[in-house]
Amino acid sequence: MERTVKLAWAAFFLALTTAGCGTQAAPAAGDAPAFDEDGRLRFPADYREWVYVSSGLDMTYEGEEGGANQDRPPMFTNVFVNPAGYRAFMETGAWPNGTTFVLEVRESASEGSINKDGRFQTGLAAIEAEVKDQARFPKGWGFFAFGRDTEPAEAIATTQDCYSCHSEHAALDHTFIQFYPTLLDAARKKGVLADAP
Amino acid sequence: MERTVKLAWAAFFLALTTAGCGTQAAPAAGDAPAFDEDGRLRFPADYREWVYVSSGLDMTYEGEEGGANQDRPPMFTNVFVNPAGYRAFMETGAWPNGTTFVLEVRESASEGSINKDGRFQTGLAAIEAEVKDQARFPKGWGFFAFGRDTEPAEAIATTQDCYSCHSEHAALDHTFIQFYPTLLDAARKKGVLADAP
Numbered sequence: 001m002e003r004t005v006k007l008a009w010a011a012f013f014l015a016l017t018t019a020g021c022g023t024q025a026a027p028a029a030g031d032a033p034a035f036d037e038d039g040r041l042r043f044p045a046d047y048r049e050w051v052y053v054s055s056g057l058d059m060t061y062e063g064e065e066g067g068a069n070q071d072r073p074p075m076f077t078n079v080f081v082n083p084a085g086y087r088a089f090m091e092t093g094a095w096p097n098g099t100t101f102v103l104e105v106r107e108s109a110s111e112g113s114i115n116k117d118g119r120f121q122t123g124l125a126a127i128e129a130e131v132k133d134q135a136r137f138p139k140g141w142g143f144f145a146f147g148r149d150t151e152p153a154e155a156i157a158t159t160q161d162c163y164s165c166h167s168e169h170a171a172l173d174h175t176f177i178q179f180y181p182t183l184l185d186a187a188r189k190k191g192v193l194a195d196a197p
Numbered sequence: 198m199e200r201t202v203k204l205a206w207a208a209f210f211l212a213l214t215t216a217g218c219g220t221q222a223a224p225a226a227g228d229a230p231a232f233d234e235d236g237r238l239r240f241p242a243d244y245r246e247w248v249y250v251s252s253g254l255d256m257t258y259e260g261e262e263g264g265a266n267q268d269r270p271p272m273f274t275n276v277f278v279n280p281a282g283y284r285a286f287m288e289t290g291a292w293p294n295g296t297t298f299v300l301e302v303r304e305s306a307s308e309g310s311i312n313k314d315g316r317f318q319t320g321l322a323a324i325e326a327e328v329k330d331q332a333r334f335p336k337g338w339g340f341f342a343f344g345r346d347t348e349p350a351e352a353i354a355t356t357q358d359c360y361s362c363h364s365e366h367a368a369l370d371h372t373f374i375q376f377y378p379t380l381l382d383a384a385r386k387k388g389v390l391a392d393a394p
Contacts, residue, residue: 048379051245052249052275052277054317054318055318056315056316056317057273057316058314058315058316059312059314059316060312060315061311078249080249086246106378112375112376113368113375114258115257115258116257116259117256117257118253118254118255118257119253119255119256120253120256120376121251121252121253121377123378124378165311169310171310176310179309179317179318180318181303181318182245
């Protein structure tokens with residue numbers, strides 16, 4: 001009897017310690033990122049209930065083509081972060097492993113209903129994600145493009161611009177908090193910004 | 198001893214049943230709106246952790262002056278709803294009493310850091326709120342303007358435009374979900390929209 005109990009505990013601890021290792025498909029705890037057996041990021045289905053970070057309209061960047069002058073209505077970008085990552089950041093000023101940002105791109109319209117000027121958000125255009133996992137990703141963070149799909153997404157190749165741009169230009173640990181006023185305030189209060197952007 | 202216990206329970210139930218009545222200052226349960234002894238709405242300090250609804254840029258409306266052509270940079274408006282109201286809406290397609298919307302107005306900038314075009318959000322300009330409470334407000338909902346202050350705010354007089362405009366033009370129960378794509382989708386799935394806006 002005692003031996004059976006010990007074996008059960010051993011199996012339990014083995015399951016605990018191997019969950020999330022290597023290429024095993026791990027169920028995510030709470031809002032932690034979940035990966036399938038091929039290392040693809042599962043779509044974070046409830047990201048709209050995560051913590052809102054900020055929005056931009058048709059933001060373009062140095063060295064990038066396009067922007068507001070393109071032949072289409074401007075696009076909004078809404079940024080969300082998973083609650084566990086957010087809470088840790090507000091407490092410590094640093095992003096823990098498992099932090100997941102979602103960038104939601106939405107089309108815009110004007111002169112709809114009683115609106116006569118300015119822009120409001122309409123259909124979903126694309127969803128992208130950025131996940132911190134220093135064991136999984138060579139550069140500490142991985143980038144993923146879901147488009148308008150909810151299938152698991154492969155990590156974008158580390159040769160792509162998103163990695164170098166976030167590494168070189170983001171104000172804090174690959175995150176563009178210079179464009180996120182509430183996170184910027186929090187980082188300043190924590191004194192974690194080397195140089196104010 | 199038994200009598201003491203009974204009295205303690207009686208006091209407990211009395212406290213429960215009188216909380217939130219009349220002009221008593223009631224502590225809010227969870228994310229429910231809290232009012233002070235003068236019926237002013239206490240500032241919802243954690244609204245940035247509520248559920249994000251949508252954003253607009255410099256939206257103006259029929260019969261309204263101003264907008265994108267004013268002599269100032271355009272303003273973003275971010276809308277949030279308290280989680281309890283959101284959860285009820287997603288389940289039923291209706292807003293329960295206690296539902297609280299927050300409208301956060303933010304200034305915008307361009308050409309900051311590596312941004313070269315489009316707009317991103319910067320300083321806080323104003324915060325407004327809309328609360329559903331059919332017992333408290335003659336029109337079912339009350340409107341509040343905090344500005345950049347966090348002191349309790351009096352309800353805006355019901356003669357002001359916000360009441361008539363939300364009553365006449367909002368797609369569902371005084372809420373402008375025609376400008377909130379995810380809530381609009383949810384309402385359509387629930388079949389609660391009389392006319393698609």
